[in-house]
Amino acid sequence: MLAEYQRNAGDPVLVSWIGGEPFLFSALNRLTVSFTKELGLRVSGTTNGTTLSSASVRDHVLAHYDELTISVDGIGSVHDELRGWPGGYAALRESVAQLSEAKRINNQGPRLRANVVLMRQTIGEFERLCLELAGWGIEEITFNQLGGRDRPDFFPTHRLSPEHAEWLRNEIPRLRARLAGLGVRLRGRDAYLFRIQASSRDETVPVANCRPGEQFLFINEDGIASPCNFTTQDYGVSISELDSVKTLLALPGRFAQARRERRSAPCEDCHSTQVFEKFAA
Numbered sequence: 001m002l003a004e005y006q007r008n009a010g011d012p013v014l015v016s017w018i019g020g021e022p023f024l025f026s027a028l029n030r031l032t033v034s035f036t037k038e039l040g041l042r043v044s045g046t047t048n049g050t051t052l053s054s055a056s057v058r059d060h061v062l063a064h065y066d067e068l069t070i071s072v073d074g075i076g077s078v079h080d081e082l083r084g085w086p087g088g089y090a091a092l093r094e095s096v097a098q099l100s101e102a103k104r105i106n107n108q109g110p111r112l113r114a115n116v117v118l119m120r121q122t123i124g125e126f127e128r129l130c131l132e133l134a135g136w137g138i139e140e141i142t143f144n145q146l147g148g149r150d151r152p153d154f155f156p157t158h159r160l161s162p163e164h165a166e167w168l169r170n171e172i173p174r175l176r177a178r179l180a181g182l183g184v185r186l187r188g189r190d191a192y193l194f195r196i197q198a199s200s201r202d203e204t205v206p207v208a209n210c211r212p213g214e215q216f217l218f219i220n221e222d223g224i225a226s227p228c229n230f231t232t233q234d235y236g237v238s239i240s241e242l243d244s245v246k247t248l249l250a251l252p253g254r255f256a257q258a259r260r261e262r263r264s265a266p267c268e269d270c271h272s273t274q275v276f277e278k279f280a281a
């Protein structure tokens with residue numbers, strides 16, 4: 001259905017695996033090949049990179065992925081400790097360098113992106129980490145503020161403070177220019193930095209109308225499609241009901257109707273990175 005939509009609308013579709021760790025799902029490669037080769041869809045994925053030391057995994061990624069996001073949370077042992085993966089940072093550097101080199105030689109392969117989770121203990125090294133990632137062959141960098149308020153043992157002591165968030169908002173333009181000089185794009189609109197600042201101050205940001213389902217769909221492991229990962233329960237529609245392009249195109253209307261009937265509580269403090277344009281240039 002997505003392939004048919006893509007053909008009819010001339011609107012390229014990107015299917016992006018997240019998780020969990022997508023590369024541990026045994027059916028993933030078969031699905032990806034079917035999506036790209038048979039259906040002509042583009043595929044991307046976010047990974048901790050633990051499987052990328054395998055040459056066959058790298059070859060698969062090089063042949064079939066349009067974009068690959070690798071999570072890197074700090075330099076060297078900082079990453080290793082946060083991820084509980086001794087030697088992980090060095091392993092990632094090696095795998096990414098191999099991907100980057102193979103991409104250059106064969107002129108085929110995904111856009112290589114790193115996603116960095118910013119927390120109080122790591123934000124001071126963010127610039128140095130970005131420069132390291134540029135040296136690996138990473139082409140694009142995105143970032144999250146630490147989320148996970150459900151971890152009372154970790155979140156309060158690691159979340160960004162308002163001072164950190166303000167520093168970030170002030171420094172991003174300079175860092176973006178510095179990275180651009182190295183051929184690396186640092187993503188995230190000003191609205192995204194504003195959202196981070198608001199969260200750091202425990203301020204809510206309600207969103208009245210995000211135009212749900214027009215540009216982006218989140219589909220969870222139970223096959224429920226919704227405007228984002230926070231609204232699955234309130235606005236979700238089973239993908240078994242989406243049996244034609246017509247039903248797909250009707251989704252924005254269905255979501256808007258559901259919102260009129262009963263607005264989802266998470267919209268009163270929207271944390272959707274898509275809505276705040278984390279990935280925008």
Ligand SMILES: C[S@@+](CC[C@H](N)C(=O)[O-])C[C@H]1O[C@@H](n2cnc3c(N)ncnc32)[C@H](O)[C@@H]1O
Pocket residue numbers: 018019020021022046047048070071072115116117144145146147148
């Ligand atoms: C939930 S992970 C899933 C994909 C994969 N297992 C990985 O590690 O990249 C997706 C992205 O969210 C980030 N992430 C994980 N925990 C986070 C948290 N508490 N706050 C913000 N971002 C987080 C990860 O670093 C990763 O880039």
